[in-house]
Amino acid sequence: MPTAPLASVLFVCVHNAGRSQMAAGFLSHLAGDRIEVRSAGSVPGDRVNPAAVEAMREAGVDISGRRPKVLTTEAVQASDYVITMGCGDACPVFPGKRYLDWTLEDPVGQGVEAVRPIRDRIEVLVEDLIAEVDAQ
Numbered sequence: 001m002p003t004a005p006l007a008s009v010l011f012v013c014v015h016n017a018g019r020s021q022m023a024a025g026f027l028s029h030l031a032g033d034r035i036e037v038r039s040a041g042s043v044p045g046d047r048v049n050p051a052a053v054e055a056m057r058e059a060g061v062d063i064s065g066r067r068p069k070v071l072t073t074e075a076v077q078a079s080d081y082v083i084t085m086g087c088g089d090a091c092p093v094f095p096g097k098r099y100l101d102w103t104l105e106d107p108v109g110q111g112v113e114a115v116r117p118i119r120d121r122i123e124v125l126v127e128d129l130i131a132e133v134d135a136q
Contacts, residue, residue, distance in 0.1 A: 007133045008036040010079035016041025016068035018049040018107040019085040022119055025056050025063040026126040035133055038075050044068035052107055055115040059123065081129070100129075 009027060011020035016039055024039040031037075045068045056063045076082055076094060083100045093099065102125055107115045 005036040006034050006136070007080040008078060009038065009081040009083065009129070009133075010075055011037075011039040011083050011085065012041065012071055013085040014042050014106075015045035015108065016071075017045035017047065018052045018115070019102075019104050019118065019122065021048050021063050021066050021068075022052050022056055022122050023083065023085070023102075023126055025061045025066070026059075026123050027129070029061045030126060031130050031133075035130070038079060039066075040069045040071035040075055042071050044070050049107055049115075051110060051112045051115045052119070054112045055119040058112075058116070059119060081133075083129070 011023040011027075013020040020039040020041065024037050027035060027037045048063060048066050048068065053064050076097070079097065081098045081100065083102055085102050085104050086106060102122075104121060105118055107118050
């Protein structure tokens with residue numbers, strides 16, 4: 001019998017094409033079904049940043065099939081953790097949610113060489129988040 005996820009996490013950045021997609025990819029890869037993962041953008045792009053896809057591929061995580069999604073109030077309401085990455089005031093706030101803001105450079109328009117350090121920082125933040133959820 002399947003067990004319910006320990007928590008639900010929503011990653012939000014402006015275009016949902018780079019940072020939030022990499023974070024969602026790492027969380028899905030590292031936590032499996034233990035944590036429910038969502039990502040969205042306040043102004044979603046047309047596709048996931050190819051440099052982010054390549055950087056994640058190098059780390060053994062495939063995000064090539066993901067598509068940017070629009071941020072909805074329902075996604076925020078359904079999440080225990082809402083992690084923003086530069087979406088400003090576009091993210092609705094509801095009581096009882098854990099909000100975190102990760103300050104990360106936006107990889108838009110950058111090559112894979114510039115995206116790698118952003119990817120590596122996101123991986124560390126995701127590992128810390130998993131440890132926090134596991135400790136709850």
